[in-house]
Structures are given as C-alpha cells and as structure tokens.
Amino acid sequence: MDTTIEVAGLRKRFGQSLAVDGLSFTARPGQVTGFVGPNGAGKSTTMRMLLGLDSPDEGRALIGGRAYRDLRTPLFEVGALLDAAAVHPHRKGRDHLLWLAHSHGLPTRRVDEILELVGLSGAGRRRAGGYSLGMRQRLGIAVAMLGDPPVLLFDEPVNGLDPEGVRWIRGLLRAMAADGRTVLVSSHLMSELEDSADHLVVVGRGRLISDTSVAALLERASDGRVAVRTTARTQAIAALSGAGGEVAATGPDALTVSGLPSERVVALLTSYGVPFSEVSAHRATLEEAYMELTRDAEEFRAVAADGGFAPHPGED
Numbered sequence: 001m002d003t004t005i006e007v008a009g010l011r012k013r014f015g016q017s018l019a020v021d022g023l024s025f026t027a028r029p030g031q032v033t034g035f036v037g038p039n040g041a042g043k044s045t046t047m048r049m050l051l052g053l054d055s056p057d058e059g060r061a062l063i064g065g066r067a068y069r070d071l072r073t074p075l076f077e078v079g080a081l082l083d084a085a086a087v088h089p090h091r092k093g094r095d096h097l098l099w100l101a102h103s104h105g106l107p108t109r110r111v112d113e114i115l116e117l118v119g120l121s122g123a124g125r126r127r128a129g130g131y132s133l134g135m136r137q138r139l140g141i142a143v144a145m146l147g148d149p150p151v152l153l154f155d156e157p158v159n160g161l162d163p164e165g166v167r168w169i170r171g172l173l174r175a176m177a178a179d180g181r182t183v184l185v186s187s188h189l190m191s192e193l194e195d196s197a198d199h200l201v202v203v204g205r206g207r208l209i210s211d212t213s214v215a216a217l218l219e220r221a222s223d224g225r226v227a228v229r230t231t232a233r234t235q236a237i238a239a240l241s242g243a244g245g246e247v248a249a250t251g252p253d254a255l256t257v258s259g260l261p262s263e264r265v266v267a268l269l270t271s272y273g274v275p276f277s278e279v280s281a282h283r284a285t286l287e288e289a290y291m292e293l294t295r296d297a298e299e300f301r302a303v304a305a306d307g308g309f310a311p312h313p314g315e316d
Contacts, residue, residue, distance in 0.1 A: 002064040003029045003150045005050065005183040009059035012045055012206075019045040021206035022059070027184045027199070029150070032177045034197035035186040036212075040207035041184040044082070047155050050184075051080055063151055075104050079144030080153040084136040084160070089129025093139050096128060100146055118142045119168070121299055133160025141169075152176060155186045166277070170196040190287040204294050217260055217289050226262045228255040229267070229278035230255065239272040240265065 005027035012020040020042040027033035035043055048054040048063040063071070063078055071077050087096050097111040118138040123131070129141065137160050142154055153187045154173075158166050173196045177183050187193055193200070193214075200217060202210040203267040210217065230236045230253060237247045237255065245260040257265055262281040269276050 001003060001150065004064060005033075005153075005184055006060070006062045006065070007046060007150065007183055008031070008062075010046060010049060010056050010061055011058040012042075012049060012056055014133055019206055020049070020056075022286065023203065023206065025201045025209055025211050026209060027182055027201070029182045030177055030180050032173045032183045032196050034193040034200045034202070035184055036126050036188060036190065036193065036200060036290060037203035038188060039208070040080075040205075041188075041203045041294075043188075044155055045182075045202060045206075046203075047080070047082060047153055049184055050153060051078070053082075053083070055313060073104070073147075074141065075100070075147035075149070077147075078146065078151045078153065079149040080155075081137070081140040081144045081157055082153075082155045084133065085139040087128045087139060090127055093135075093142075096125035096139065097124075097142060100143065104147060106146065111134050114142045115145055117145070119165075133192075134162060134165055137161055138165070141172075150180070153181045153184045153186075157185060157187065157189075158187070158192045165198035166192060173197075181239075189286070190290045194286040202290065202293050208306060209293050214286065217293075218284055220288065220289070222282070223282060224258060224261075225282040226257040226260065226265050227278065227280050227282060228254065228265060228276060229253055230270075230272050230274060230276040234268060235272065236274045236276070238247050239268050239274055243268050 008024045010023045011021050023042065023046060035195040037043055044063070045054060049056050050063065050068065051085070067316050068078065094115060095109060097114065102113050115121045118141050120135065120138050120142065123135060131139065137157060141157065144154070157169055161169060170192070173183055175183060177198065185193065185197065196212050199213050200210065201208070228236060229257065233249060233253060233255065239259065240247050241258055241265070245258060248256045253289065262279050266279050277291065
C-alpha cells in the first residue's frame with residue numbers, strides 16, 4: 001500500500017482561534033519526519049485531523065491517498081500515540097493490549113512480544129493507574145505498534161522518558177524508518193530529533209515555516225565561522241588576516257575566523273609554522289536552527305518581570 005502522509009491546504013478553526021491555517025506538507029516512507037513548532041503551533045490538531053478525530057474546515061489530511069475513516073483495518077495500517085493517558089487506570093497494561101489484539105484477531109503472543117519490545121514485560125500485569133508517565137508512554141507506543149503498521153504517528157513520544165528511554169525511542173524511530181515505514185513525530189524538543197529525524201516540517205501559528213531535510217536546515221543555519229585554539233595568537237592573526245580572513249580574539253588562546261573555510265585555515269597555519277590545538281568549523285545545532293526559524297512564531301513567551309517570569313499576553 002502507499003504509505004505517504006499528505007496534508008494539503010488544511011485549515012481548522014476553534015471559535016475565534018485559527019489553529020491550522022492552510023497547512024500543506026508530505027511525510028514519505030523510509031524516513032523519520034519531525035513535525036515541529038512552538039506550543040500552540042497546530043501540531044496536535046493536525047495529527048488529530050490525520051486520524052479523523054477532528055474534521056478540517058478546509059483541505060485534506062490523507063494517509064496513502066485515503067482518509068483515516070476509510071481505512072478498512074486501521075490497526076494494521078496506521079499506529080498512533082497522541083495521549084499516553086488514554087487508558088483506563090484500573091486496567092492492567094497487558095489486558096489493555098489483549099483486548100485490542102483479540103478484537104483484531106491477533107494472537108496473545110503478539111502482546112507479549114510488544115511488551116518485551118517496549119520494555120514493559122515486568123510491568124504488564126500491573127494496573128495502568130500505577131504507571132509513571134514514562135511507562136504510560138511505553139504502553140502507548142506498544143498500542144501503536146501492536147498491528148505492525150507501516151505508518152506511525154507519535155505526538156511528543158519522549159515525554160516522561162528517562163535518558164535510557166529517550167535513547168531507546170531514538171533508535172526505535174530510526175529502525176522503523178529503515179524498515180521502510182512512514183514515521184511522523186511531533187515535538188518541540190529539537191535535541192530529541194537531531195539524531196533521529198531525516199526531514200523536518202516546521203510550523204508556527206498554524207502555518208508552514210519550513211519543509212526541508214535536517215541536513216539542509218543545518219547547512220543554512222551554520223554561519224561559516226571557524227574556531228581556532230593556538231598558543232601563538234599574534235602570529236595566527238597575522239597569517240589568517242593576510243589571507244583575507246576576518247579574525248576576532250575570543251580568549252587568551254582562542255580565535256574566531258570568518259571568510260576562510262576550516263581546510264584553508266589549517267593549511268595557512270601549517271605553512272606559517274603556527275602551532276594550534278584546534279580548528280573546527282562552527283556547526284549549528286538543530287535547536288539553534290529551529291529557534292532562528294520560529295522566533296517570530298511563538299504563541300507563548302515568558303518575559304522577565306520584577307525578577308521573575310510573566311506569561312505572554314493571552315496565555316492561560
């Protein structure tokens with residue numbers, strides 16, 4: 001089946017609030033697509049429309065060319081985690097998976113396989129109401145993967161996970177994409193996507209800001225500066241300035257060079273016999289690139305006031 005996720009001209013209003021405003025993007029098989037933006041950007045609303053939980057006012061949200069409501073066996077076609085708390089607190093984790101499995105003809109062994117995969121084998125017979133947030137996240141991921149679907153949608157999947165859990169979910173996302181699945185992950189934490197996402201769809205105030213590969217975004221955000229660490233600062237400045245570089249001293253043994261690539265900096269210092277212990281090109285982090293893109297699209301912004309923080313006007 002075609003597993004491409006397609007959002008085209010999507011618009012959704014709640015009262016006076018325009019949550020999604022003409023949004024269009026595509027998430028393709030074989031890659032992890034990060035769906036990112038500040039709080040209030042419309043990410044969760046878009047994912048709810050993809051899953052038929054909200055109806056768009058305009059546009060379409062399709063999976064494999066079909067609306068979610070038209071899928072004949074959705075458990076086997078699309079897996080989703082939107083709300084980790086969406087489980088009865090008195091039901092045991094394993095029983096929660098069992099009723100879903102049996103209602104779709106899946107054997108009991110599939111439940112036990114999934115519990116082991118998400119690290120809940122030892123907690124499957126405990127009531128979900130006693131689970132930590134991280135454990136509920138793992139149970140929600142287990143539900144999403146129960147039917148072994150080729151399309152997966154996760155909304156903030158690392159919430160509540162400990163460092164080991166965060167590393168596990170990164171590896172899981174990469175493995176699912178490598179298996180040819182379409183993986184759409186909503187998040188506002190760039191550090192959790194930098195090592196797992198292949199492509200980014202950046203939104204703000206319900207509108208598309210950027211639709212690009214992670215590599216391209218980082219390349220654009222990197223500014224070409226080169227950091228140099230040397231015990232012969234004066235000689236280094238002379239050698240690099242003479243070749244057209246703009247050099248600024250940033251510490252007793254540290255320089256920042258603009259206008260020369262790192263390979264040229266190394267060659268110049270070597271040819272002039274200038275000792276150095278570091279030459280490294282500045283490489284923007286995904287968080288830096290994201291903050292630059294979304295700085296004018298934040299719905300909520302804390303500002304210092306009277307020694308503390310105050311909500312942005314309009315924040316509850």
